Amino acid sequence: MAVKRIIKCPNCGVFNTNNDYCSNCNTLISHQKKREKKELAVKxxxxxxxxxxxENPNLAERLKKHPFILYKIIGWILYSAIMVVSAIGAGLAWFIAMVAAG
Known part of the structure:
Protein backbone atom coordinates (compact mmCIF):
# COMPACT_ATOMS: atom_id res chain seq x y z
CA MET A 1 0.00 0.00 0.00
CA ALA A 2 1.54 3.29 -1.14
CA VAL A 3 1.51 6.28 1.17
CA LYS A 4 -0.24 9.28 -0.28
CA ARG A 5 1.87 12.41 0.14
CA ILE A 6 0.31 15.80 -0.35
CA ILE A 7 2.85 18.62 -0.48
CA LYS A 8 2.11 22.29 -0.98
CA CYS A 9 4.49 24.03 -3.36
CA PRO A 10 6.29 26.89 -1.59
CA ASN A 11 6.64 28.75 -4.87
CA CYS A 12 3.13 28.79 -6.32
CA GLY A 13 0.96 27.26 -3.55
CA VAL A 14 -0.44 24.36 -5.60
CA PHE A 15 -1.02 21.10 -3.71
CA ASN A 16 0.74 18.11 -5.31
CA THR A 17 0.15 14.42 -4.65
CA ASN A 18 3.11 11.99 -4.72
CA ASN A 19 5.28 14.27 -6.88
CA ASP A 20 8.90 15.28 -6.45
CA TYR A 21 8.38 18.41 -8.53
CA CYS A 22 5.42 20.80 -8.62
CA SER A 23 3.02 20.02 -11.44
CA ASN A 24 2.39 23.74 -11.99
CA CYS A 25 5.78 25.48 -11.79
CA ASN A 26 8.22 22.50 -11.79
CA THR A 27 9.81 23.52 -8.46
CA LEU A 28 11.49 20.78 -6.41
CA ILE A 29 9.14 20.05 -3.49
CA SER A 30 10.31 16.64 -2.24
CA HIS A 31 12.18 16.97 1.06
CA GLN A 32 14.04 13.72 0.42
CA LYS A 33 15.23 14.90 -3.00
CA LYS A 34 16.27 18.24 -1.49
CA ARG A 35 18.38 16.41 1.14
CA GLU A 36 19.96 14.18 -1.52
CA LYS A 37 20.73 17.20 -3.68
CA LYS A 38 22.29 19.05 -0.74
CA GLU A 39 24.41 16.00 0.23
CA LEU A 40 25.68 15.73 -3.35
CA ALA A 41 26.55 19.43 -3.34
CA VAL A 42 28.49 19.07 -0.07
CA LYS A 43 30.38 16.02 -1.37
CA GLU A 55 46.70 20.97 -7.86
CA ASN A 56 47.74 24.20 -6.07
CA PRO A 57 50.42 23.47 -3.47
CA ASN A 58 51.81 26.23 -1.28
CA LEU A 59 54.78 28.37 -2.28
CA ALA A 60 57.39 26.28 -0.47
CA GLU A 61 56.18 23.05 -2.10
CA ARG A 62 56.18 24.65 -5.56
CA LEU A 63 59.68 26.03 -5.09
CA LYS A 64 61.01 22.67 -3.84
CA LYS A 65 59.94 21.08 -7.15
CA HIS A 66 61.18 23.89 -9.39
CA PRO A 67 63.73 22.88 -12.07
CA PHE A 68 66.02 25.85 -11.31
CA ILE A 69 68.39 24.89 -8.47
CA LEU A 70 68.43 28.33 -6.83
CA TYR A 71 64.65 28.25 -6.48
CA LYS A 72 64.86 24.70 -5.09
CA ILE A 73 67.30 25.88 -2.41
CA ILE A 74 65.05 28.83 -1.53
CA GLY A 75 62.09 26.44 -1.37
CA TRP A 76 63.88 24.09 1.03
CA ILE A 77 65.02 27.02 3.21
CA LEU A 78 61.48 28.39 3.32
CA TYR A 79 60.06 24.93 4.09
CA SER A 80 62.64 24.43 6.87
CA ALA A 81 61.85 27.84 8.36
CA ILE A 82 58.14 27.01 8.40
CA MET A 83 58.87 23.69 10.15
CA VAL A 84 61.11 25.35 12.77
CA VAL A 85 58.52 28.04 13.52
CA SER A 86 55.81 25.36 13.76
CA ALA A 87 57.93 23.27 16.15
CA ILE A 88 58.66 26.29 18.34
CA GLY A 89 54.96 27.17 18.39
CA ALA A 90 53.99 23.60 19.30
CA GLY A 91 56.60 23.51 22.07
CA LEU A 92 55.43 26.84 23.43
CA ALA A 93 51.80 25.70 23.38
CA TRP A 94 52.78 22.49 25.20
CA PHE A 95 54.77 24.46 27.81
CA ILE A 96 51.86 26.85 28.43
CA ALA A 97 49.46 23.90 28.78
CA MET A 98 51.77 22.21 31.29
CA VAL A 99 52.16 25.40 33.33
CA ALA A 100 48.38 25.96 33.29
CA ALA A 101 47.75 22.33 34.32
CA GLY A 102 49.95 22.83 37.35
Missing part, protein backbone atom coordinates in the same frame (compact mmCIF):
# COMPACT_ATOMS: atom_id res chain seq x y z
CA UNK A 44 31.18 17.82 -4.62
CA UNK A 45 32.47 20.85 -2.68
CA UNK A 46 34.72 18.60 -0.55
CA UNK A 47 36.06 16.84 -3.64
CA UNK A 48 36.68 20.18 -5.38
CA UNK A 49 38.52 21.49 -2.31
CA UNK A 50 40.73 18.37 -2.20
CA UNK A 51 41.49 18.61 -5.92
CA UNK A 52 42.30 22.31 -5.56
CA UNK A 53 44.68 21.56 -2.68
CA UNK A 54 46.45 18.86 -4.72
Missing amino acids: KAEIDAAIHKL
